[in-house]
Amino acid sequence: MQFFMEKQVLREFVRILKISKTITISLQLLQTMSIIIQNLKxxxxIQSLFSNEHINYLISYSFDFRNEELLSYYISFLRAISGNLNKSTISLLVETQNGEVVSFPLYVEAIRFAFHEEIGDDSVNRYVTSGPLANxxxxxxxxxxxxxxxxxxxxxxxxVEPSQELSSNVISTVDEIEDNLYYFSDVISAGIPDVDRLxxxxxxxxxxxxxxxxxxTAAxxxxxxxxxxxxxxCSILRIVKIKDLANTIAAALFCPQQDFLPLHDAKAKGNAPSSKAQHPLSEENRNGYMTEATRNLRVTIPEDAISLDGSGHCCLLSLRVAMLSYLSSGSDAQVLGALLVLATLLQTKELxxxxxxxxxxxxQRKQHKKLLLALF
Structure with missing residues (x-):
């Protein structure tokens, strides 16, 4: 092992992986690393190997998991690493900032396969999405x-005080936020309804x-x-592709407060009561921005998540006014932000x-299509 570290063999492995074009290299590398780690006593x-940033690079590398053999070797690689974790070694595989853990690639990658389609056991899925584990x-x-x-x-x-360091920190934090959203997306892609709901x-x-x-809202x-x-x-709508989430955000942004009615007796699968967006064809709706299509819309919202004002009314109505005010009289950044929200909504297929x-x-293209279909 001393020779392995002195000659920086792991760095050479990473270099070869970066330039390789064949899956054979990835297979052999993962198998070799698993054997090495499993035989470390x-x-x-172990600490010398894990203290090298190349281990986290291999863990986070975008392998082609469409190849089942490669996926099997990768899982064995993760198991080999996790089998050697203890209080001393686990700290070598996490990234911290200001004393807080901000990145743990081994955990992030391993949890992706907790809901892998081949696992697909309903009882296991119910177990991990209920009780304390759902926390x-x-x-x-x-x-x-x-x-x-x-x-x-x-x-x-x-x-307030622009600087290169702050700009770099903003970019770095944005990358971390989007990485987390893509992780949410990976978990959701397993297609388990209870996970989507949670x-x-x-x-x-x-x-x-x-x-x-x-x-x-300004207030x-x-x-x-x-x-x-x-x-x-915009990032949530673009990356986390959940139909109910997209429709709820859109409804909350533009629908008037009276369309969100608490349903105290509505409990689905043992969940807390929720509120449901309903759209009756009132005179106000017919004369305003709502259309007949609202008759068919239903959006469920966790009741304790809705913000209320002092009189107990939902404050969602002012959101539409706020968005329009940003477009008509906001700063350049506010106008751009509001336009991006609208553009993202239009491009969200889940909506x-x-x-x-x-x-x-x-x-307009879809409006014309709808009118043409209505003629026949």
Whole structure:
């Protein structure tokens, strides 16, 4: 092992992997690394190997997992590493900032395969999405919320005292936030309804409804700025592809408050009561921006996530006014942010076409198609 480290063989492995064009190299490298790690018995040797950043590079490398043999070798590689984790070695595989863990590639990559399609055991899926284990998803979103608040602090500092260091920190934090969103997307891609529900509920309850949306109104007193919130909403819609999440965000942005009615007796799968967006064809709706398509829309929102004012009314109505004010009289950054939100909504395939029509932002091409179909 001393020879292995002195000659920096692991660095050579990484170099070869970067320039290789064949899957054979990846297969052999993963098999070799697994054998080496599994046969390490000396604690000092394990620490020497894990202290090298090349291990985390191999863990995070984008292998072609369409090859089942390669996937099997990669899983063996992760198992070999995790089998040697203890209080001394685990700290070598995490990245910290200001005493807080901000990156743990081994955990992030391993959890991706917890819901792999070949595992597909319904009882296991129910187990990991219920009881105390389900807290993992709320903890995940809570940590993500802290990252969002940290990004906002950096943006505020950079706007007051611009510097190269702050700009670099902003870019780095944005990368970390988007990496986490792609992780959410990976978990959701397993196609397990209970996981989708947990991710949707937690994102709405801990982030979108209590923090991001209220920050868009001028009267709000939140710990995050409107511009940062608009960026985060765009990123969530673009990366985390959950139909209910997209429709709820769109409805909350543009629908009037009276369309969100608490359903105290509505409990699905043992969840807390929620609120449902309903759109009756009132005189106001017929004369306003709502259309007949609203009759068919239903959006479920965690009840304790909805922000209320002092009179107990939902403050969602002012969000549409705020977005329009940014477009008509906002700063350059606010105009750009509002336009990006609208553009992202139009490009979000998970958003119901009925919702786009109800919000008055259905593209003209689709409006014409709808009118033509109505003639026949």
């Amino acid at each position: 000396n604690e000092h040797a 993992y998803f709320s903890d995940l979103v809570t940590f993500f919320k802290k990252q969002c608040l940290y990004l906002n602090d950096l943006v505020v500092q950079a706007s 991710m949707t509920d937690n994102l709405l309850q801990y982030l979108v409804l209590p923090l991001l949306l209220p920050s868009l 709000s007193d939140t710990s995050i700025g409107a511009i940062t919130s608009m960026y985060l909403l 119901d076409e009925l919702m786009l029509d109800a919000l008055g932002i259905l593209p």
